[in-house]
Amino acid sequence: MQKNVSLEEAWRRKYPEQVVLVLTKHDDGRINIMAVGWIAIVSDDPGMFMIGIDDQAFTLELIRRNREFVIAYPAKNMADVTRYVGTVHGHNIDKGSASGLAFTPATAVNVPLLSDAVANFECETVAEYRPGNCPLIIGKIVACHVNTDDSIQRLVNAGSGYQLQ
Amino acid sequence: MQKNVSLEEAWRRKYPEQVVLVLTKHDDGRINIMAVGWIAIVSDDPGMFMIGIDDQAFTLELIRRNREFVIAYPAKNMADVTRYVGTVHGHNIDKGSASGLAFTPATAVNVPLLSDAVANFECETVAEYRPGNCPLIIGKIVACHVNTDDSIQRLVNAGSGYQLQ
DSSP: OEEEEOHHHHHTTOOSEEOEEEEEEOTTSOEEEEEEOOEEEEEETTEEEEEEOOTTOHHHHHHHHHOEEEEEEOBGGGHHHHHHHHHSOTTTSOHHHHTOOOEEOOSSSSSOEETTSSEEEEEEEEEEEOSSSSOEEEEEEEEEEEESOTTOOBOEEOSTTTOBO | OEEEEOHHHHHTTOOSEEOEEEEEEOTTSOEEEEEEOOEEEEEETTEEEEEEOOTTOHHHHHHHHHOEEEEEEOBGGGHHHHHHHHHSOTTTSOHHHHTOOOEEOOSSSSSOEETTSSEEEEEEEEEEEOSSSSOEEEEEEEEEEEESOTTOOBOEEOSTTTOBO
8 A cells, every 4th residue: 555755755665776887087097986865777779877966066077077987886895985985075086096996998988997896987078967956967979898707796775774685 | 815807707797686666656556566786875864865767667657757766675585576567567567556565554655665675765856967877866764664573584685586585
């Protein structure tokens, strides 16, 4: 049976929610990383992702400037680092160094891959929309990479307050 | 370690993927239901969802005509019916009746809620985009409902070929 509730209360039932890491690069070489939950595949030929990035995010500034980024699926053993990059801001902190993550050069964009991720998708921005209160970036996938270890699985967000598992 | 692969191979690592049911209503009263995996929250004030609906889907025709729909989170015990509505076409089949699902009147749109879902979101279309090969519908949430049973969980797609669990 259904009962009418507020949006906030209804979205408490949305879990498990997906989570990805979005990598960007600053002109000074710093790598920035952000955790994003508002993500979907939006085209399969060509392959495209949509990511929702809030106005205040340093990631948004870097994507608008350079029009390229990498989307990585974090592995289950990356819960702590995903929580870390999802809760601190890149304007003041060099999250790439502070996170302790390992990087691998990409093939088509000037942003690195996450060495230990389940998969990495190199993206070029092709559109930006704003239907509500959040900018939506559309990235065309220009190269793909997967972890050579087939056994690792994607991290998911199992509940509010970053219950990553 | 990462290895360069095709998009198809990389997306084999995307699971668990989310799945929702999208409900629409035909002028003749028939209820149509479709399973959708390309879905994301895209605004929280006002609340909005984005759904990717392929050009051939009867659901797309009905959304464009009526500009309203319901997004439901299926419960874990709805794997069979989710697979069913995700693999047959609504142009020829009355999926609402054939599915055996129970419906409840909505409060703001002329499309019913799914009585046994984890949650239901009544939506009005506010935009349509097409960055790649799939139409993207943006629905503003105008009313929300949750199951009075707090213990039921969302169904997820755990692997290719509709491994719903």
